[in-house]
Amino acid sequence: MERALAYRRLIIIGIFLAVGLIFTARLIYVQILVDKYILSANNNVLRYITQYPARGLIFDRNGKLLVYNEAAYDLMVIPRQAKNIDTAELCRLIGIDKDEFTRRMIKARNYSPYRQSIFEAQITRENYGFLEEKLFRFPGFFVQSRTLRKYTYSIAAHTFGYIGEASPDIIEGDSYYRSGDYIGVNGIEKSYESLLRGEKGMKVRVVDVLNRDKGSFQEGRYDTLAYAGTNLYSSLDEDLQEYGEKLMANKKGSIVAIEPSTGEILCMITSPTYDPNLLVGNIRKKNYRNLVLDTVYQPLFNRALMAMYPPGSTFKLVDALVGQQEGVLFPTTTYSCPGGFSIGNGKMVGCHSHPSPLNLIGAIQISCNTYFCRVFRSIIDNSSYTSTRQAYEHWRKEVMSFGLGRKLGLDVTGELNGNIPSPAYYDKYHGKDRWRSMTIISLGIGQGEIGITPLQLANLAATISNRGWYHIPHIIRAIGKKDSINPGFTEKKFTDVNPAYFDIVVEGMADVVSEGTARASKIDSIDFCGKTGTAQNPHGKNHSIFIAFAPKLNTKIAISVVVENAGFGAAWAAPIASLMLEKYLKRKVSRKDLEERMMNADLIHGINTGNEIGKGHFLPD
């Protein structure tokens, strides 16, 4: 009977084959049809270790090292492997509490339990010393070499800018960046990011289940080297920058100095400022918050590029130039000054007492308001134009050809336009074409809606010293090789004013220093040219402004100084500028009394240490 059941072997064999078939189908699915397992396998064993290059160094114009790198370490964690560790000990070593530890572990685990994430970023070399010896006791934790920015001198914070972690937006938009990478956030660090960052390298390592290194993957076939960033040679003069920052201590304002023949920025001072070393590494976030919260002194506000001031009397130089170009002003043009310029309705633009009448040189030297109101009227009411509007537009175009009211395009981030009001602005304010030269007469003496940045003022001084042209101001003179030339700034930009008209203005500026409004700041051994200005400030005391250049021929330095809430240009800005010129041209300052008085003056903390010494002592401008 059992023999008759021999057919059953076929059923049993059928069951065997069915199982074999199921297995084969499953193998086809797992090994051939889907990719996720091979990806997971690589995730298991391959560790991509980024080799971070050192960022490029930054030098000053005399070869001094300004910005460099110091070794730092990121403590990384792979959450799945971080088991049975002495939490309290680790917290103590990196200076966090238990809650913070838990918070970071959860964050890392949410990113991925199997992959590394940064647990504590940018540990300094000193702190790493303590951690290093004990690191073996914390499985799942390891360090990755990074670098920290370091500043030899605590100067020029706004110009250098700082670096920070690349944001998700940036990572999405630029394939170079990965989570945890650093990127220049502003200043030179941002504008030269692509040169400074260098090129990251990658090492592919094989690890076992306990994350122990098992050597390089396929003999390093997929490894790439890191290349350090390009070094930058800045045009900053470290001595001058540091000296200017000392002069501006406890004052609000800015100093910008430019080498007119090249457009190289010699110093760019913003005050109040901060120590660039504060915005480095893992202390950056905390310090940055404190700086942001300081709304009284606004240390993060880069006044040199972003603050707009009415240029005051310094703008009379532009009037003089544009007036000649327009053919409505000649060196011999004289106007008398009855102590002011009447603008109708009984109102008038006041002027101080001075000899009258004056020709052009005299008017610059004395800074006569009446004279330049008349010049401005003659430009705007010029009968060669069909309308006030047309004349104004022409005037505006010529003014802007000096780089005023628009970005100059320097190689530091954050620059603002300034403001030379457009006709539309007056239309809106007074009604379409319902404004006349008298309506906007304050522009003629650099007051009102006009706004100029300290950089633009310095560039104006440079342009005048060049007799009609400038190079776009820039902070990086050479890239990679010290003796090369930054190719972005070689072109000469000419103003719309014929160079022939500049000499008379330069003469006037020389007289300003030798016997005019700034004569108190005269330096015996240097013949320099300048112009004082006072920016009317509806919110408080007027801003003291001075622009200058020296020497008068073969000019080496053009400068602008703005001291907020300090009164006449001659009182603060002019002496500070003269000290800067002396420092740069003579390398040392002989007028120690003046230097000390300027450095020690505190104009922002409400303490009256002032140079009130004879308000009347200085000529108003």
Next chain:
Amino acid sequence: MKSEKGIFYRIDLVLVSLYVALVLMGWLNIYAAVYNDSHQAITDLHQKYGKQMVFILASLLLAISILIIDPKFFSQFAYFIYGFFLLMSVVVIFAGREIAGSKSWFAIGGFGIQPAEFAKMATALALAKFLGYLDRNIKHPRTLVIAVSIIILPALLILLEHDTGSALVFFCFVLVLYRAGLSGYVLLALLVIPVLGVLALIINKYILVAVLFTISGFIYLRSRRRARTLMIALAIFLASSGLVFSVHFAVNHVLEPHQRQRINVLLGNNTDLKGAGYNVNQSLIAIGSGRFWGKGFLQGTQTKYNFVPEQSTDFIFCTVGEEHGFIGSFIVIALFLGLMIRIVMNADRQRSKFSRLYGYGVASLFFIHFGINIGMALGILPVIGIPLPFFSYGGSSLWAFTILLFIFIRQDAMRNELV
């Protein structure tokens, strides 16, 4: 009568070749699974592959001994062997060493011996012996009860050792009973019940009951003798519905948490890749990353760097899958199928009923180990720790399967003499 010496000319060389191929492949895969750069010699006796080589040499001696022993010895001493390993299974509960939660090992010298591995072979012998008498008819309730008891008894003892995997193996003998004449419905039920059980956990149980009702109703309406099939249809409906509900109850209230997790992992309800799902996920990663051609011998990163747990024993198939790819895995599966089918074919040419049924027992044991072990590695079955014959590291398993197979080869070689 042919001389005893002639035995070596009449053994089935196909089976022996399959055996040698599988054993050697197993050894190389253990080498690959345990391999590390500091111990490269495959004969290093301090490493698992060195020890496995010793086990293989010992099993060759065992195989040759069995081929020399009078084949009648095994049928005559079947009950004795069975009794001996039953006794050992009891003794090990008291005197054994506990390894990984199972108290199923004897420590002899440096090696551990697992009586459960040999109990499977002993049960195959005893079952064949009992059903091998020509007058035994499995349709007789008494015969069936004794046959089932022979199977259940060692399984229960092994369960007491907390070795659930090895106990499950004994289910395979239902194939022997089937070949001996057990109703096909029992086999069908054993195949349907697990499927229904899985469905019960995946599909809403009320929908499932409704489907079962429809099927039962269909059976009833198609039948001619409605009075009789009404009872059958009703019984099927009630039994299957009862199963659906009891599976739910069992999973939620009877199983221990780790067992419940394993089932959830299998059903895809548990994606906790760090916990219960870790083994299976890593196993699939290793196999899946082998692709079509495999990464090459000793090139498997997942197994070499220990990402797969139990990779030299329960998950040895991962090494095959990773280093030898689809091709290698398919060859291993084909070799096992070849072995099992060859045994079944040979079994049916036996004149002796004992030899025939023993052959079925051998094939069934290979089948269940093959099915559960590879099914587990491929994530089709829950994680059940039983070895893949000839591949998984360990002396007991290798020796037990060698003895199991070679007793059959010996019987087969003498098939004309044995009645």
